[in-house]
Amino acid sequence: VPRCDVTRSSSCVYSHAVDLKELVLTKIRELGKLDPDGTSLQLDSISIIDFVLALEDSSGIEIGNEHLTVENFRSVDDVVRLLERQSRSS
Amino acid sequence: VTFAIRATAVKLGEREVSHDELAAAHGATADLVATALEGKIVYATTTSRIALACDAAQQCLAKAGITIDDIDLLISCRGRTPEREPPLELALGRPQVPSLSVQGACPIILRAIWLARSWLQTEKLRRALVVYAETSNPNGRVIGQLAANSVRDIFSDGAVAVLVNDGPGLLLRAFASEESSEWWDSIGEPSSIGEQTELRALRESVAVSKVAFARCLERAGLTSDTVTALVMPNEADAMLRFVLRQLRMPQARLFRSARSPSRTWAVDPIFNLEHLLAAGTLSPGNVVMCGARAMGGAAFLALEVPSSS
Numbered sequence: 001v002p003r004c005d006v007t008r009s010s011s012c013v014y015s016h017a018v019d020l021k022e023l024v025l026t027k028i029r030e031l032g033k034l035d036p037d038g039t040s041l042q043l044d045s046i047s048i049i050d051f052v053l054a055l056e057d058s059s060g061i062e063i064g065n066e067h068l069t070v071e072n073f074r075s076v077d078d079v080v081r082l083l084e085r086q087s088r089s090s
Numbered sequence: 091v092t093f094a095i096r097a098t099a100v101k102l103g104e105r106e107v108s109h110d111e112l113a114a115a116h117g118a119t120a121d122l123v124a125t126a127l128e129g130k131i132v133y134a135t136t137t138s139r140i141a142l143a144c145d146a147a148q149q150c151l152a153k154a155g156i157t158i159d160d161i162d163l164l165i166s167c168r169g170r171t172p173e174r175e176p177p178l179e180l181a182l183g184r185p186q187v188p189s190l191s192v193q194g195a196c197p198i199i200l201r202a203i204w205l206a207r208s209w210l211q212t213e214k215l216r217r218a219l220v221v222y223a224e225t226s227n228p229n230g231r232v233i234g235q236l237a238a239n240s241v242r243d244i245f246s247d248g249a250v251a252v253l254v255n256d257g258p259g260l261l262l263r264a265f266a267s268e269e270s271s272e273w274w275d276s277i278g279e280p281s282s283i284g285e286q287t288e289l290r291a292l293r294e295s296v297a298v299s300k301v302a303f304a305r306c307l308e309r310a311g312l313t314s315d316t317v318t319a320l321v322m323p324n325e326a327d328a329m330l331r332f333v334l335r336q337l338r339m340p341q342a343r344l345f346r347s348a349r350s351p352s353r354t355w356a357v358d359p360i361f362n363l364e365h366l367l368a369a370g371t372l373s374p375g376n377v378v379m380c381g382a383r384a385m386g387g388a389a390f391l392a393l394e395v396p397s398s399s
Contacts, residue, residue: 045292049328065296065336
């Protein structure tokens, strides 16, 4: 999957989304916090900070303190959607 | 008249508490304790809170070349544990010194320093000694539960003393604090922290830090670009990085003493400040932000290196 600049144009949305999913999966696996079902996350309040920092460092997308909610970090898809929203709003 | 921090001193418990000891006290495994602590060293004292406070106070006075008899005001601070010991002024041998006792979470030390400055200014006094000291029993060292998926912060026995005067020293430019009543309302007893409230607590603790930091800068007439260095409690690396990012402060400006394994969030900032000053890297006009955080509150002091030092 070609990488896509987070400040991309709208033509890049699809590959960007796929990229983000790969990124989320990579980072959550590195932390060892992916549920055996392959989609759910097993984060606590300490590992979630590690995860957010890794995502921000790798994607350049700022997640922001106010988005640290259970709803945004239940599954891989939740995190991808959050990154997409944040990417669009930045 | 300007007011400044003239001297500081830190005194820690003399004994390191082992991970096994903490684990036994909290019904957890040593591995879990190690994970929770991330290299933090916890100190315990065999004396008392007031003994630690006295040691720190005497060291601070000695550094300034004065005695307790030269103090116009004594402010004694402690955490949220109940007081079972004699007043500090009695232990220091000057029972008649004007004194007050304040109690709160870790940022209380910075609030008390600013309170001392305000009293000196209002009452036309010259010197105030601010002392914070805390001791815990093994069961009282942890906020949260030593279990997976829980908030846990473990504290040392320690004391810090700060001499505020109307003379030379590190200039006190501004203070700001912020507390989250919502945070305290949400958690009730620390042991009730659950997944939802824990994340909410984390968000709140960072949010109040952002507010206090911004307000302190504003009151000092500063922007974050003009801050030379920042000293904070020694939290876990990831948490510190996250907080700095939220404050929009480059990590390079955070000063942490190499001799500073984390101990308590009230003692750490002053300990780091001492070592920053001793490093001799600051220049006249430089601004240092001194921050203290607690789970439900945060405070910052803006300090300036005077032109004459």
